[in-house]
Amino acid sequence: MNRLLLTLLAGLFYLVFSTGVFAVPQCDAIFTDPPTGNHNPGLVPPDDIGPRLGNLTCTKWGCSGHSSRFAPGDYDFATGDFQNKSYMSTTGKTARLYFDNLSMNNASINASGNAENLIIYVRGDLSVAGQNYLNGILYVAGTVTFTGNAWIDGAIASGGSLSFGGNGGADVDLGAVDDADFGGMCDKGGVSVDHYRLEFTSDALSCAAKDILLRACVNADCSTQASVSSSVELTKNGVKYADVGFTGSAQTQVWHPDGGSVLLGLGTTAPSAPYRCYIDGALVANAQCLLDFADTGFYFDVPDSTACKTGNSFNLFAVTKDTQTQQCKPLFANQTKTISFGFDYLRPATVNNPAQLTLNSLLSPSDSIAIDGGGTQTMQVHFNGEGVASLSANYPEAGVVTLSAENNHTVSRPAGGSETLVLTHSDSFTSAPAGFHFANVSANGRCDASDPYDADCKVLAAAGEPFSMQVTAACWQSDDDKDFGNNKALQNFEHGGLSVVSQVVQPDTGVNGVLGSDSLAFSLSSGVSAQIIDDQSWSEVGTMKVALGADVSFEGVTIPASQSSSEVFGRFTPAYLEITGNDPEAAQSCGPFTYLDQPFGFKTGTEPNIQVAGLNAQDKVTSNYQIGDWWRYKHRDEADRNQWPERSYQDSTGLAVIGDSQAPALSGQVNYRGSPNIAELIGAQPSYRRTQTPQEPFDAKFDLILSALDVSDEDGICYRDSASAACRGFTFSDIGDGKAFELRYGRLVLENGYGPQSEGLRLPLRSEYVSSVTAGVTTWTLNGDDNCSVFNTQTSLDAGESATSGLYRILPSGFPDLQAYSDSGLSLRSGALVNGVGNLYFAIPNQAGEVPLKLHVEPWLKGYWNYPGNAADTLFDPRANAYFGTYRGHDKIIYWREVK
Structure with a gap:
């Protein structure tokens, strides 16, 4: 649907498209005359709105003193205040709410209903700012100003000016205007009556009154009667006999004590329309609208x-x-x-x-x-x-x-x-009929269980998508009958439109939602006992029953709305999922930087998370999907919950490859929490892969990619851009972008140590990183920012490169069991670098010898040392030798000799 800007000109609604201007009449002839000043007098509250209901204040917890769900009818309030994520919904054909003043702040009004189900009339001005959404028909007698992110779906008009600013606007649905019930808001002079009818049987007595039925018909076959007052002048033999006022139809009486034949007719009518005469159910010419009064009979x-x-x-x-x-x-x-x-x-x-x-x-x-x-x-x-x-x-x-x-x-x-x-x-x-029964045609479409995981609770349809419903007009069985499912079906019943509504069954705290077909024409073929509605739909998730939405008027008889029964329809799923993700922030693993190959995580509170909403086929959010086990994106059993098994990482810098640090396994766990329902990835640890070729420092920027399977629920309902689009995955894009998340190519260096056998020995160690690569020449620099790398001096028996902790030694024959420490006091066996440097300390061996050392470190501190000379693509732990009993000399003396 195009985004439309709606304005009011010369008493008509106008929809302004980029391609032209189209007029949209409301209530037939409401806007036939230009407005007086800035006010349109055509649409006005009726005189009989009902009792004044005071103020209506709604928050996310509900509406104070009132239900937040409005059934069809008129409601008159002094003020309306929708705030703090408040919502309001409707339960059927149009609810009309009248306010002297109205304010909205972060409100979502009638989001799960149809626009024609809600009319809001504001007697004064209206200014709406911020995050607000209204799905309905809004009429403001004064001026209207929308700013911020305020939006309306349906229709909007004002007696004064109408403007949208910021990201505000309207999606205008002309069908909502046509389908809405404006009640007494419309000028009665604009209501169309196709014709009037006089109906009577052909015999009468001169000593008794004769019943005459008068009907005001909206259409040619009179299947619909006028809903507003009519006034007619009943004539007998061309002379006014009586003035009769009525709405829809009325029974009146004619006396003729003289006996004989009289001609009945209608004189002046309001609204003005011709009349027709039916005698014994047959149409006769108005000149033959004769009634014979006999003296005996x-x-x-x-x-x-x-x-x-x-x-x-x-x-x-x-x-x-x-x-x-x-x-x-x-x-x-x-x-x-x-x-x-x-x-x-x-x-x-x-x-x-x-x-x-x-x-x-x-x-x-x-x-x-x-x-x-x-x-x-x-x-x-x-x-x-x-x-x-x-x-x-x-x-x-x-x-x-x-x-x-x-x-x-x-x-x-x-x-x-x-x-x-x-x-x-x-x-x-x-x-x-005694009543009506609504039944399910599909064998799989009945779910009496309260548990969506019940094996017998199969899926009937997706919210907003068609399913078949059977409607039966029921024969009487008993006066206290409330279930018409087993009653004999009537085959001759015909009706132009039964008003029907949905009543949610499960979840028991859910909203009712709306039916796609809320007015059902009933007319059967020979041999058929039930009306099949093939294009019925329900806008919500869960299970529901169908009920009459209003009393049924059938040929002068009123069948109460309570006279209906229904099977349980369901289970209904969303038509598709909508995924809303947060903006995750990666957490550095070593102060202001992270080494290549070093796992890193996400900052607490900003771990990747998604909110999963279920939308119906009309692209509206289904409220019931968020309730309890009906949010089937989260399996009720913890062991079976979706862990995003196909999630992956992708670099956006083009400089390196990123993946899960535990690949091919997946680190972290998807947790689920409510209010609102969120799935969040906790404890994940991706890492950038280090290559053999050194790299200069660079800032991370990467995507976390969830597959279509990762963002599908237990029913296989998947994430889509629209109800008709293909299933797709979801991506957390450009994580780290603009956050100066620096990655460094590093290694740990262990230096040789020399000293007399009668003294302890200290071996320096330091972390380095590649600060630059120029013309293929690598510059290694002390990593003074490293205050996190740890080392352990416990003796390790692992001679390979897979260990990440401990010190492997090769002691000369007869050499004492010399231990290494991380402090000069020889009391600690583990330590951490400070500003990128540390030391290994040895006690006095009192014996000369060379001790080869290998310090096991984490993979990101290993280096491509190629110690054997034929393993350039293998990472090695840093190595060094501790020499005892050997004089090494001073590092700054190139050559030393004794002079005599």
């Missing part, structure tokens, strides 16, 4: 019901109008009549399951009849003394259906003879 009102459950009883009235009172009076008091009942499907008109309707006569000789769709059945119905029969119906499917009743009633004429009246009535009612 049937009347009943079947209550809406739950599919498969016998509904509440309803009364069938057989009445006639009293000519004196104009009221209805019983027609069949204390009589049993044969009534023909008809049943048919209204919506959907074509059903997948042509279920029968069972009609029960509660006081009749024949208890019940089963009627096929489109068919009729007769039943003996008993009317009590008031002319009322009691019935009940059971329809084992979902939808809107019609029940009709008919009886041929013979009456006597006042002038003699008789005539037959056909008494008819029909009524439609809704049969709604």
Whole structure:
């Protein structure tokens, strides 16, 4: 997504790209008029926000007095203060937060949700500085200033000026604007109503009120009703009958005591839109929107019901109008009549399951009849003394259906003879699902365990990537039913969009995350019992259940959001890992320098470490990946934890080779610690390799390279640059760069010693380094900075070059067991160089002789001495001879002779 700078011009949002300017309308017609002054009057808080909730203060520990997770709805605060690594999340379709004033300091708001899930409205000005992130839609009535590293994903607008400075900016997501629920924030005059509907059945009684259904439809098939208030003028025979105000739909009544046919219609409507007339579920021309009121007839009102459950009883009235009172009076008091009942499907008109309707006569000789769709059945119905029969119906499917009743009633004429009246009535009612069940299609996608290491807790999908989910509309089984998984599935249920949300199961302290498809269209094919959602996704890590996100409105019936059940979906892993490393600092091994071949480490507190975050397929951080054993970059068992087994070092200077000092083994250990979760390399000791060719001092600069395997977790989820990129390793680059980390090519020199056999003897030793190489000529210089090199004078029996401690001697035959010391008092057997020099001390031997010596030292102090003459590529310990009983003379006298 391009980085966009958003500004507000002439009442429209404008996104400024390098290639042009595009307008983005909000809330349909909110910005149709230019703003007054610096304020845009189109987007305003609704009058009925709800109770004032005081102040909202959030830190990394949560929000004081309030949850840090907001469900859909409106929340009104005086002030908002997000500080100290605070976070806030949403749990479903849009939460709208209103503030008089808002401040943010190091905040991360709705990072794991979708931008359309959060709208923040600030009544005043807003200035944001520092490290802040907001994923949502931000509207500020005043001016907005972003500086520092403040960033917003989603959309932003202001009534005044809008500016970004420093590294601040916005990623604008036009889809978030379209998908957000602005609630009452939008100007109601801008809401679009496609048409209104009058709906009624074809029969009415002049002595009773007739129910008329009014609906405000947003689309042509009226699958969506307007969410804002409508006002219509109901007319009868072209004359205003009543003003009706409603939201979405409403039931009203029409009386016509005179009897006969009337024409119903709508006059003035607001919002303005045409109307359509439906009689018995069929569209008729507005000029034919006629309703006949008879003086004698049937009347009943079947209550809406739950599919498969016998509904509440309803009364069938057989009445006639009293000519004196104009009221209805019983027609069949204390009589049993044969009534023909008809049943048919209204919506959907074509059903997948042509279920029968069972009609029960509660006081009749024949208890019940089963009627096929489109068919009729007769039943003996008993009317009590008031002319009322009691019935009940059971329809084992979902939808809107019609029940009709008919009886041929013979009456006597006042002038003699008789005539037959056909008494008819029909009524439609809704049969709604008892609830909904969300099930897993994948056999591997169920994990009821709380442990991500459980063998049965297999991976279903990566966070944000598609998986298949099954949704079932359930038949009623019992009133206290909370698990609809075993209920009979309804096949005729249709709905334009079920609102669904996720509910985290594990980790139990995790965030809910959001579903990729939070509005599910439900429409089945013949023979299919469940809706399959193939492109569902979840933004988080762990396991979760799916639930209804809001009450379901179905053909005038409300199914509570609590009426759903779900299998556990999971396990979900990150789609990929994001690695953030520190800047390690190498530690010199010998004061201000380190010898080539000498191992060195890292300064305490700056050892190489990484934070491993799990990202979903939409490149958002998954919060739950950081919780307990769900951070599967760290194996729960210490013995199985990732030790970066393929790590390696690479020189960046081009002057030498660097590697692990214990190669082919690896030095150090990867430790894991929490809060935050970090993997750190402790005790590692790389070293620069010394070559046979001497080198001048140089400063270290090297990389520590982790392979793709080193930065993959237990599920094989690897480090990537994006969800679609290839797996890659991670590199700590240019360690030592600019730190004056000097490396020296060195050796230890042991000098010969001469003295009488009656005195002790001192042999000097010193460390040297190559200070320069000019035209192939090497200059060795005393290493006066060396105050760390140690030596040991304990007798060693190792004659080779592999030992790193002790003194190997060859004593002449009969020579006493002469020991060496590191101090003149002959009490210490080990010592350290001071300013690069030291000494070996011997006691008085009282015997003449030559003692060859080899001082075992560490590899970086050995030298390419080539003592045998044929081993120029071999490192040797320093050697020297101690001479006792031999006069050596003075070093400054070239020749000495006796003169007589």
